[in-house]
Amino acid sequence: MTTFKYFSDTYLEEFTTQIIHVMTMDDSVAVYCDDTIFYPQGGGQPCDLGVIIIDGCAHRVHHTETTEKGIAHVLESHPSLLTSIGKQCIQKIDIPRRLLNAKLHTAGHLLSHIFEELDHNLSPAKGHHYPDDAYIELIESERTHDTFSAELINLKINTLVNKSPRKILSFELNLSEVQSLRPQLSTFIPQSTLMRMIAIDGFTPVPCGGTHISNTTELKGLQVTRIKRKKDRIKVSYSIN
Numbered sequence: 001m002t003t004f005k006y007f008s009d010t011y012l013e014e015f016t017t018q019i020i021h022v023m024t025m026d027d028s029v030a031v032y033c034d035d036t037i038f039y040p041q042g043g044g045q046p047c048d049l050g051v052i053i054i055d056g057c058a059h060r061v062h063h064t065e066t067t068e069k070g071i072a073h074v075l076e077s078h079p080s081l082l083t084s085i086g087k088q089c090i091q092k093i094d095i096p097r098r099l100l101n102a103k104l105h106t107a108g109h110l111l112s113h114i115f116e117e118l119d120h121n122l123s124p125a126k127g128h129h130y131p132d133d134a135y136i137e138l139i140e141s142e143r144t145h146d147t148f149s150a151e152l153i154n155l156k157i158n159t160l161v162n163k164s165p166r167k168i169l170s171f172e173l174n175l176s177e178v179q180s181l182r183p184q185l186s187t188f189i190p191q192s193t194l195m196r197m198i199a200i201d202g203f204t205p206v207p208c209g210g211t212h213i214s215n216t217t218e219l220k221g222l223q224v225t226r227i228k229r230k231k232d233r234i235k236v237s238y239s240i241n
């Protein structure tokens with residue numbers, strides 16, 4: 001079972017581990033390792049890219065995804081890869097890409113919390129944390145607000161990022177604890193025994209398997225660009241400049 005190093009350290013750029021499995025896929029090769037610092041695409045967050053260095057030769061990772069066998073680092077096909085099982089390798093991620101993705105992802109949580117505080121009938125339903133199209137969707141159990149002001153939300157962001165920044169932590173909780181903290185959300189998520197939670201200080205934690213920054217001060221430049229209602233959903237688009 002591969003250890004997900006990106007769970008414990010968002011800022012870890014390089015790590016040495018061992019190749020445990022290799023699989024050919026048309027013109028690509030999927031490499032599986034004992035550990036990985038590469039985040040696989042999912043949960044509304046793009047995957048990490050980078051290189052895997054084997055015997056001094058850097059192989060570009062052009063996609064990372066979760067498969068039945070674990071996390072696949074997809075590399076361009078090369079004959080040497082087929083005999084690399086058991087070899088040591090150095091993983092190196094594109095750290096500017098990782099940090100931008102972690103910021104956009106964490107910003108999604110922060111915005112959800114701001115909206116939940118404004119209206120307790122709202123809860124997070126979807127996150128799409130892509131640099132060219134970042135948005136969250138909240139679902140309402142009962143309509144209490146017809147409109148939300150982007151100006152007001154941006155003032156609240158300014159407070160939480162610049163004036164009174166918050167620490168961000170992750171930890172594990174069991175399913176019953178998650179159900180009591182997040183009754184609406186707990187029915188939408190995989191019902192595993194232990195869940196990784198993300199907590200921005202002062203707000204209710206949420207289950208999440210993504211990568212996050214460690215303090216909201218890193219979200220300078222975050223702003224809401226558009227708020228749109230569609231039936232019982234509120235779509236909030238945002239960017240980090």
Ligand SMILES: [Zn+2]
Binds near residue numbers: 105208
């Ligand atoms: Zn998250």
